[in-house]
Amino acid sequence: MGEDVDRAPYLGGKIRLLSEEQIGTIDRTARSVLAKTGIRVGDERSAEILADAGANVTKDRRVMFPERVIDGALETTPSRVLLHGRGGIPPLDLGGRRVYLGTGGAAIRVLDLEDGRARDPGLADLADIAWLVEHLDNIHFFLRPVVARDVPSEILDVCKFYACLANTRKHVMGSANSPETARDVIELAALIAGGMEALVEKPIISFVTSWMVSPLALDLAACNVLTAVVERGIPVALSSAPIAGSTAPATLAGLLAQAHAEQLSGIVLAQTVRKGAPVLYGPVPAVADFHTMGYAGGAIESALLNAACVQLAHSIGVPVYSDAGLTDSKLPDVQAGYEKGMNILLIALAGGNYIHHSAGMLESMLAVAYEQYVIDNDINGMALRALRGIAVSPETLAEEVIAAVGPGGNFLTQSHTLRHIRTDEYFVPTTADRQGRSAWEDVGSFDARERAREIAKGILARPRTRFIPSAVDRQIRDRFDLKRCGV
């Protein structure tokens, strides 16, 4: 591993909601669930794979997992996964307590930047959001955030990955509808990465598969995608989204036990397909709103669940695909601000490695807004600043400076001050207003949303750089009919 990955990562693990004893209890319960209740598989192939691994498969395709099978799989699961960007973007070094924040979602609505109206997103929105995120420093990776609804579904996967990779150098993650389209996407990425070997060595893309329908049932189609991706050595996040009270017990601990069991079963599946396969432990838990039974992404209990899942992943030494940044609000308002602020800070402090949904999301996972990316870039920045904590050294203690200024003086023009005010000591938000009232009124009395919209418009108006070299682009176009999706 190169030196560049060791450069000052943000470290979480600063909040521990669960004690070691509680983690042990949850882990034991999850293993007991897998041994006694098991999971349901939908097809012969998954059943065979798991039987080969030593799991007990019943006639009705219920699969029970003995402890040794789980432990065996955990032994071969990498504790560190590197996801790469391009063009000097440092890799995401996932594992341990290292924290990265990025986008997420497969939203079906975007709030128009001009009039705020909720409308269908198209491929152009995906490209624009990628370009926006390219320029927002506190968003570290790009998980395809919207479903481009103007692209025929059979060519959507290749087109969406192309649109992402053409407009940002940050690591791109997405889903695939079928094993065939997953293979197409891998082929596309290999062309950009300089061959299949180069891609596996430095994956510039990865996949997320919703391989599990909670509670404890495998999704046949997604499992086939999972298998196809794992076979090729490309990293994959094991996403399952149990909801307390509907697809998991109504109590938080019960959900955690089930979610952990689901994740362990996915790890066994992946490691059986390919020993050493890079996977991310990926529960996306939430509580239900019991009035709608909807996914309450912005609830504080959902944040607690996600923070606890970080600890469960840490306890088995598998990098974690975490979830923060959801809100149930329909627009970038006060609710969006307090829900996101709470959950992003909490999950970052817990030490989520790959925290997705952490920019742009609204309406739980159903909508995004351009200006919300700019706002969340600030929320992420504040969380990352919190992770850095307070540096204490002779230089930062500044005893000599205190002596030099003495009682009653000020520190404004001290060289020590000038040395530190433009460093990591301070995070400077882009959307917050800290002026006096009259100065704020003079520039139009705008709120943070308005300021964020202006910033987003400014970035989108910049001349575009295409991040796929033209020679490679021609190769891609020879292989894939990109004209069909209008790019």
Place this chain on the structure above:
Amino acid sequence: MIDAIKQAVLEGDRDKVVELTAAALGAGTQPKEILDRALTPAMDIVGEEYERGDRYVPEMLISAEAMKGAMAQLKPLLADAGVEPRGRVVIGTVEGDLHDIGKDLVAMMLEGAGFEVTDLGVEVTADAFVEAVRDRGPNILAMSALLTTTMTYMPTVVDALNGAGLRDRVKVIVGGAPVTQEFADRIGADGYAPDAASAVKLAAALA
């Protein structure tokens, strides 16, 4: 006795509802009276409480379950007496989608409201919907989808109904997290409801 049944439905106590219903029938109470004066009014209150925000979905469902306990006893008797259900509904989650909770919720509430419900399950193809409409002659076809990727199958079902010449024989209603009124209008459905309680109202209006 009628009041006690109603109360037991409100409390979601299925065992008690079953017991009291059997006792009432044994004592000569007419099945229609139990339905009209205990069960339906109880479920009306449940629906109102839900709409006011005083009742959560699980608390609504447990009442619907209790009501079903009584209906199991009443159904054959009502049929013998020639009492027609409020309407007939065929319901299912569309092809490619395994999510059944929302669909089950609507089915349960419809049954609780006196509809006869045929549940086709999940991953229901257009052909299966068409066949069920042809065989069962429902007033209402209800479709559910949770995924943005599967809701796009709903117009396929509407097209299939058109192709089979059955579209004007049945009202089509749609629901599920990503579905909206606008989407329902666009695909030519007759109605959309955002939750199970309003689905019952919608079905009652359309049946």
